[in-house]
Amino acid sequence: SQQGEEDPQALSIQEGENATMNCSYKTSINNLQWYRQNSGRGLVHLILIRSNEREKHSGRLRVTLDTSKKSSSLLITASRAADTASYFCATDLTSGSRLTFGEGTQLTVNP
Amino acid sequence: GAVVSQHPSWVICKSGTSVKIECRSLDFQATTMFWYRQFPKQSLMLMATSNEGSKATYEQGVEKDKFLINHASLTLSTLTVTSAHPEDSSFYICSAADGNYGYTFGSGTRLTVV
Numbered sequence: 001s002q003q004g005e006e007d008p009q010a011l012s013i014q015e016g017e018n019a020t021m022n023c024s025y026k027t028s029i030n031n032l033q034w035y036r037q038n039s040g041r042g043l044v045h046l047i048l049i050r051s052n053e054r055e056k057h058s059g060r061l062r063v064t065l066d067t068s069k070k071s072s073s074l075l076i077t078a079s080r081a082a083d084t085a086s087y088f089c090a091t092d093l094t095s096g097s098r099l100t101f102g103e104g105t106q107l108t109v110n111p
Numbered sequence: 112g113a114v115v116s117q118h119p120s121w122v123i124c125k126s127g128t129s130v131k132i133e134c135r136s137l138d139f140q141a142t143t144m145f146w147y148r149q150f151p152k153q154s155l156m157l158m159a160t161s162n163e164g165s166k167a168t169y170e171q172g173v174e175k176d177k178f179l180i181n182h183a184s185l186t187l188s189t190l191t192v193t194s195a196h197p198e199d200s201s202f203y204i205c206s207a208a209d210g211n212y213g214y215t216f217g218s219g220t221r222l223t224v225v
Contacts, residue, residue, distance in 0.1 A: 042117070042204055042218035043155075088154060090139070096208035098145060101155045 023089035113209035117217025134205035141207035145186035
């Protein structure tokens with residue numbers, strides 16, 4: 001069963017703006033990951049944050065993790081039209097175990 | 112980096128026929144492969160976990176006789192949708208843990224049953 005919730009479900013912004021997506025989960029986790037999916041395509045791994053980490057950066061991406069609130073956020077700075085996609089968070093209990101996905105956020109970046 | 116090749120990328124089949132989807136890990140050994148199903152505008156739902164050389168573990172509500180999973184080698188896992196019906200139309204994605212705490216996903220298979 002899905003344990004993660006994401007908000008917003010849909011987000012529409014203008015190119016150049018920042019996009020923030022949030023994810024909450026219900027149980028203790030080992031790692032939390034963010035994935036991107038273009039329509040009808042497979043998933044692309046964006047960033048992994050371990051349960052003992054609080055923040056991580058990769059290019060225009062910034063991920064935070066608050067294990068006390070069981071939540072994470074993904075910030076995409078200076079968005080581009082090519083960032084339009086669905087974004088999912090996913091958690092695992094141990095490395096290599098099953099991933100549980102959040103409901104996803106559909107991001108639309110308007111040129 | 113780790114690559115999982117999934118074939119076919121799309122398939123249309125007649126109701127009542129069977130369809131086989133293959134996932135191969137190209138540059139690493141995948142002891143465990145995960146199979147997900149995704150309906151339009153929804154998230155990924157885990158169907159089953161396949162382990163090389165043993166029976167797959169199915170999630171609650173997933174019919175193991177309908178969705179046959181074979182993981183005969185460390186680089187190949189297959190999902191066969193037997194006696195497919197229109198309600199089985201979906202996007203099927205495989206994933207393997209690549210040993211670096213990450214997961215590599217196949218590109219997905221769009222199954223349409225007519």
